[in-house]
Amino acid sequence: MQHERVSENVYWFQSEVYAQVTAGAVTGTQWAVVIDTLAMPEETLQMRQYIEEVLGMPVRYVINTHYHADHTWGNCFFPGATVLSHSLCRKLMQEKAIPALEVTKQSNQSFSKSKIVLPQLTFSQGTMTLKVGKKNLILMPTPGHSVDGISVLIEEDRVLFAGDAFMPLPYIVDGDIDLMGDVIKQIGKMGLENIVQGHGDIVLRGEIEGAVKENLAYLANIRKAVKSASKKRNPEEVLSLVDIESCGKSRVYLGGLGEDLHRRNLKSLYMKFLREGTSVFTSDDPDDKHIADASPEISLDIPEDDDSEDFSDDNVVGFDDEPFDEPTED
Numbered sequence: 001m002q003h004e005r006v007s008e009n010v011y012w013f014q015s016e017v018y019a020q021v022t023a024g025a026v027t028g029t030q031w032a033v034v035i036d037t038l039a040m041p042e043e044t045l046q047m048r049q050y051i052e053e054v055l056g057m058p059v060r061y062v063i064n065t066h067y068h069a070d071h072t073w074g075n076c077f078f079p080g081a082t083v084l085s086h087s088l089c090r091k092l093m094q095e096k097a098i099p100a101l102e103v104t105k106q107s108n109q110s111f112s113k114s115k116i117v118l119p120q121l122t123f124s125q126g127t128m129t130l131k132v133g134k135k136n137l138i139l140m141p142t143p144g145h146s147v148d149g150i151s152v153l154i155e156e157d158r159v160l161f162a163g164d165a166f167m168p169l170p171y172i173v174d175g176d177i178d179l180m181g182d183v184i185k186q187i188g189k190m191g192l193e194n195i196v197q198g199h200g201d202i203v204l205r206g207e208i209e210g211a212v213k214e215n216l217a218y219l220a221n222i223r224k225a226v227k228s229a230s231k232k233r234n235p236e237e238v239l240s241l242v243d244i245e246s247c248g249k250s251r252v253y254l255g256g257l258g259e260d261l262h263r264r265n266l267k268s269l270y271m272k273f274l275r276e277g278t279s280v281f282t283s284d285d286p287d288d289k290h291i292a293d294a295s296p297e298i299s300l301d302i303p304e305d306d307d308s309e310d311f312s313d314d315n316v317v318g319f320d321d322e323p324f325d326e327p328t329e330d
Contacts, residue, residue, distance in 0.1 A: 001043045003050060004202070007157040009133060011055070012196055013047045015039055019254045020199045021070045024161045025051050026154065028133030031060035034081070035152050035161045036198075037074025041114055044074030061130065063139065064119060065163025065198065066149045067092040069100065075117035084128070085119035086141060088148035093118055142187070144180030145171060158191060164198035168253040170215050171261050173268040181219050188212035199254050214248060221247035226269045239266050
């Protein structure tokens with residue numbers, strides 16, 4: 001596990017085992033908030049140890065940016081913490097994560113002590129604000145990678161923990177290409193200092209414009225490739241020849257997973273075309289109403305020395321929430 005201080009009291013963690021998945025922590029004066037967990041239990045436990053022993057903070061809240069296994073299956077390693085998410089994240093975890101983890105346990109002993117801890121505090125519209133020391137954390141919907149996706153803005157620092165809404169390679173298999181494009185454009189207009197991607201390295205201020213353009217170009221290129229292939233007699237064979245480099249990205253992204261994820265993107269978009277027809281190729285201008293409802297925000301301004309009731313219950317699941325494959329360690 002790698003770790004780095006992003007700004008005052010804001011920290012970044014990255015897996016060295018699985019797909020460069022990332023997580024974060026924000027510390028106050030008496031407790032910390034974790035943003036996502038890492039894919040493998042041992043790395044999540046290393047992250048917890050760093051926060052508790054090096055930073056000297058117990059973890060009070062865990063925020064899940066979306067339901068996928070590599071961001072949520074570590075909730076159980078923060079006992080007593082309240083888990084926050086979008087309401088759809090809780091629903092999808094309940095439906096998909098619980099059975100997926102049971103299947104994974106049968107073939108992967110690394111997850112023998114894991115269990116699914118569902119979010120206890122959720123929101124479905126607008127934004128949610130959590131105050132941590134002097135920092136305001138604004139949780140906002142950013143669908144596209146998945147329908148339940150949220151990002152977390154550290155307001156004072158202009159640092160965005162984007163979850164998988166922003167990655168070195170946009171991944172749309174469990175999401176929607178149009179919403180993904182809308183969200184990437186929205187992120188590019190936020191005036192950020194840093195983007196903490198759900199996978200990969202931190203995007204610095206001077207790199208954001210280029211990263212946004214590159215991601216949008218990739219989405220346009222795969223849409224164009226599928227549109228062109230769909231007119232051929234053998235569309236699947238034509239698509240098999242569309243490599244990631246021809247669409248403006250590199251196969252070395254995400255620890256070498258780039259080409260495989262690219263193939264999945266093409267297949268997913270083509271299958272969507274078979275279901276929905278040419279509407280897949282018609283992209284309107286971004287419409288912010290698809291990204292965030294205009295309802296009032298939910299604000300959690302909790303004093304750090306409060307003795308309020310713990311929201312946690314008894315706590316009885318990869319890029320998509322299929323059973324977790326064993327990563328290969330060098």
